[in-house]
Amino acid sequence: MDSTSSKGYNHSMTTSHRVIIEEPPQSAEESMAMLFDQLSQPARIQILLVIREQPACVCHLIAALGLRQAAISQHLMALRKAGLVKTRRHSRFIYYYLADQRLISLIDTAAEIAKINRPTVLRLSRRPLENCPCPQCHPELPPEFSCKSLPASK
Numbered sequence: 001m002d003s004t005s006s007k008g009y010n011h012s013m014t015t016s017h018r019v020i021i022e023e024p025p026q027s028a029e030e031s032m033a034m035l036f037d038q039l040s041q042p043a044r045i046q047i048l049l050v051i052r053e054q055p056a057c058v059c060h061l062i063a064a065l066g067l068r069q070a071a072i073s074q075h076l077m078a079l080r081k082a083g084l085v086k087t088r089r090h091s092r093f094i095y096y097y098l099a100d101q102r103l104i105s106l107i108d109t110a111a112e113i114a115k116i117n118r119p120t121v122l123r124l125s126r127r128p129l130e131n132c133p134c135p136q137c138h139p140e141l142p143p144e145f146s147c148k149s150l151p152a153s154k
């Protein structure tokens with residue numbers, strides 16, 4: 001009897017003082033859905049496929065995906081924020097790499113379920129790329145080259 005009356009009291013307190021509650025804690029399913037949501041764009045899957053075996057700088061991602069720098073940067077930012085991709089600086093270059101190697105098996109499993117053949121899955125991780133100016137693809141690069149020296153439009 002006592003406990004019910006105190007519950008009722010608490011209830012009236014909370015309803016009379018309406019507080020805007022911050023984000024409620026996520027359920028397990030919401031957390032998992034969030035992960036798929038962060039991967040729900042083809043360009044993000046492409047980025048993860050490019051860096052599945054070795055890190056890549058922005059120039060390499062531009063050459064591999066054929067997207068504009070602005071679009072790539074936006075996806076990289078989202079992937080970094082989600083904790084799926086990390087960066088490492090090496091001289092004038094910032095390299096992006098997988099934050100968690102288990103992403104590879106997640107993507108490979110997704111590819112199998114979607115019936116994508118293995119060569120197609122691995123196509124984007126191929127190196128060197130002839131049209132890519134990055135130091136991994138073209139080690140003979142002039143020392144003043146950096147990803148920033150690429151024309152802004154491409």
Ligand SMILES: [Zn+2]
Nearest residue numbers: 060132134137
């Ligand atoms: Zn390259």
